[in-house]
Amino acid sequence: MHIQPLDDHVIAKIAAGEVIERPASVVKELVENSLDAGATDIHIEARGGGRQLIRVSDNGCGIRTDEVELALTRHATSKLRTVEDLERILTLGFRGEALSSMAAVSRMTLLTRSADEDVGSQVRVEGGAVRSLKQVGAPQGTIITLEGLFFNTPARLKFLKADNTERRHITTVVMNYALAYPQVRFTLQQDGRETLHTDGTGYLSDALVKLFGVDDFKRMVEVDAEPDPRSGRMAVTVRGYASEPDFSRGDRTRILLFVNGRAVQDSKVSYAVIQAYHTFLMNGRYPVAVLMIEVPPAELDVNVHPTKAEVRFRDPNAVFTAVQRAVRRAVVSHASPLADVRGGAMRSADVEQASWQTNLGAVERQHQLDMNGYIEDAGQYARAAGAIGLRHQQPDGDDPTAIPEGMGAPRKPRTLPLLRVVGQVAAAYIVAEGPSGMYLVDQHAAHERILYESFMAAYHEQAPVSQQVLDAQTVQLSPADAKLIEEYMPVLEGVGFQLEAFGPNMFTVRAVPAMLADANPQAVVASIVSDLELGETPGEGAIEDKIVRRICKQVAVKAGQVLSTDEMQSLIRQLERCESPHTCPHGRPTILHMSADQLAKEFGRAGRR
Ligand code: ADP
Ligand code: MG
Numbered sequence: 142m143h144i145q146p147l148d149d150h151v152i153a154k155i156a157a158g159e160v161i162e163r164p165a166s167v168v169k170e171l172v173e174n175s176l177d178a179g180a181t182d183i184h185i186e187a188r189g190g191g192r193q194l195i196r197v198s199d200n201g202c203g204i205r206t207d208e209v210e211l212a213l214t215r216h217a218t219s220k221l222r223t224v225e226d227l228e229r230i231l232t233l234g235f236r237g238e239a240l241s242s243m244a245a246v247s248r249m250t251l252l253t254r255s256a257d258e259d260v261g262s263q264v265r266v267e268g269g270a271v272r273s274l275k276q277v278g279a280p281q282g283t284i285i286t287l288e289g290l291f292f293n294t295p296a297r298l299k300f301l302k303a304d305n306t307e308r309r310h311i312t313t314v315v316m317n318y319a320l321a322y323p324q325v326r327f328t329l330q331q332d333g334r335e336t337l338h339t340d341g342t343g344y345l346s347d348a349l350v351k352l353f354g355v356d357d358f359k360r361m362v363e364v365d366a367e368p369d370p371r372s373g374r375m376a377v378t379v380r381g382y383a384s385e386p387d388f389s390r391g392d393r394t395r396i397l398l399f400v401n402g403r404a405v406q407d408s409k410v411s412y413a414v415i416q417a418y419h420t421f422l423m424n425g426r427y428p429v430a431v432l433m434i435e436v437p438p439a440e441l442d443v444n445v446h447p448t449k450a451e452v453r454f455r456d457p458n459a460v461f462t463a464v465q466r467a468v469r470r471a472v473v474s475h476a477s478p479l480a481d482v483r484g485g486a487m488r489s490a491d492v493e494q495a496s497w498q499t500n501l502g503a504v505e506r507q508h509q510l511d512m513n514g515y516i517e518d519a520g521q522y523a524r525a526a527g528a529i530g531l532r533h534q535q536p537d538g539d540d541p542t543a544i545p546e547g548m549g550a551p552r553k554p555r556t557l558p559l560l561r562v563v564g565q566v567a568a569a570y571i572v573a574e575g576p577s578g579m580y581l582v583d584q585h586a587a588h589e590r591i592l593y594e595s596f597m598a599a600y601h602e603q604a605p606v607s608q609q610v611l612d613a614q615t616v617q618l619s620p621a622d623a624k625l626i627e628e629y630m631p632v633l634e635g636v637g638f639q640l641e642a643f644g645p646n647m648f649t650v651r652a653v654p655a656m657l658a659d660a661n662p663q664a665v666v667a668s669i670v671s672d673l674e675l676g677e678t679p680g681e682g683a684i685e686d687k688i689v690r691r692i693c694k695q696v697a698v699k700a701g702q703v704l705s706t707d708e709m710q711s712l713i714r715q716l717e718r719c720e721s722p723h724t725c726p727h728g729r730p731t732i733l734h735m736s737a738d739q740l741a742k743e744f745g746r747a748g749r750r
Pocket of ligand 2: 170173174233234235237242741
């Protein structure tokens with residue numbers, strides 16, 4: 142073929158492929174245009190996941206009659222004139238690509254009237270070609286309707302997912318903008334049903350309540366950090382809401398980030414948010430956060446990708462640090478036991494009152510008094526740590542200090558005395574106090590025990606222990622390992638795996654034991670294979686047990702992991718009701734106990750009592 146310039150239609154279609162990936166991209170571009178036009182009221186309507194119809198109506202400034210046609214051509218924009226303008230972009234759009242791209246791949250109708258004209262315009266475009274253009278009466282603002290999206294790009298049409306998936310993407314886009322622009326009233330209607338609505342009060346909190354529900358909102362704390370002028374770094378403001386430490390999710394999809402009013406995906410900044418919860422959240426749990434990050438426009442490059450979902454910061458570390466600090470401060474000031482003490486919520490009197498109860502023997506009582514003395518002397522922190530340990534205890538029946546376990550799980554009998562967490566040693570052992578002395582608990586071994594028993598309980602009750610993997614992953618194994626997997630397939634299925642042969646020595650992981658939902662399926666399968674390799678005659682019941690133990694080992698908190706007092710307390714509470722709390726599933730001890738007597742002896746106090 143000879144080299145020839147592409148004609149405009151082909152160029153437009155190629156460009157459209159970049160900007161308009163799916164129906165939700167149309168919604169995004171249209172909503173951005175409405176926001177740029179200063180709309181205070183934006184109504185979005187979609188049918189068939191946007192395949193059939195997308196309509197966005199706004200009360201913005203509208204487009205002048207003499208500019209309507211121009212607005213539909215590529216690289217025509219009212220938002221940018223010079224290269225320098227690119228350095229200080231304050232609008233959401235600037236590439237002048239969206240309308241022309243949409244028009245190229247759909248049947249589009251644009252109805253608009255500019256604020257300073259009496260008559261409006263109506264344009265119909267089909268596959269990029271203008272079919273009609275006339276002057277009509279219209280309300281001020283713009284209504285853009287797309288029908289038959291991708292009707293002329295069958296390849297793209299084929300790649301669209303089920304209506305439900307596309308509907309969800311649309312909801313996400315609208316939700317993002319509704320959060321970023323709480324001063325704007327948003328309504329979203331999908332297939333005739335209103336699915337989302339905000340009131341445009343101007344408060345992020347109102348939008349959050351509308352979108353997440355009041356229960357979730359109540360479990361979030363406000364983040365509000367002004368830039369520090371003394372830092373000499375880029376000025377970063379971080380505002381919004383972040384979840385309390387005991388409100389988390391199994392994935393990071395609710396970490397929503399906005400930079401200068403634009404929803405962005407930035408794994409580094411997301412990680413800063415997760416980092417802010419260090420030691421507050423267990424492995425595999427993620428916070429919920431909605432953060433509005435503001436930086437000077439010149440410090441930000443939004444022109445990275447046609448969809449503008451990625452941005453580049455001149456000083457990414459400054460943003461990382463600012464976000465991490467702001468969230469950390471908000472979460473800590475909420476969760477800190479010191480804050481509680483200062484706030485008067487937990488006075489040391491409460492601690493004393495909630496101390497060990499009546500039926501302790503004389504020795505224990507004496508010991509308890511000593512402990513209280515210790516707590517008093519060790520100052521605020523020790524008092525407060527005590528408070529945290531006791532705070533979650535709610536009166537219920539026979540045991541006023543027990544917390545409910547699991548979700549609706551029947552209460553198991555207690556196999557250990559009630560223990561109170563004192564602290565952590567070497568990020569590996571939990572120091573706890575009980576009615577008869579000190580207990581040192583190996584956090585990893587104890588957690589393994591807890592997981593093992595809960596897994597086995599579910600397993601024996603034939604409760605579902607399996608969870609589908611959303612994005613099924615394939616694992617490639619050596620021929621020998623693949624044979625092993627095949628051989629043990631029934632056992633693996635029994636404990637919740639669902640593996641499907643996918644090619645020579647390859648398996649698709651369709652489901653994993655629920656406990657492993659957050660782990661990397663490849664790593665899990667690999668470690669199980671290595672266990673199988675080590676032998677045990679096939680068909681032996683023990684192999685099942687071995688796999689389960691391997692799974693628990695994989696999921697249990699590791700030595701070296703710093704735990705919050707709440708995490709430790711929750712772990713101890715569960716251990717107290719394990720059938721065999723004293724050993725891990727591999728038979729190693731979980732607890733070392735030193736009685737008050739032993740302690741007294743060691744300190745040479747034995748005779749003095
Ligand atoms: P961009 O937003 O990057 O400028 P678009 O192709 O999305 O490019 O839009 C082209 C132009 O059409 C915009 O610059 C704006 O002037 C005008 N326009 C588009 N949508 C609207 C709207 N809803 N209200 C007013 N003007 C609009
Ligand atoms: Mg635009």
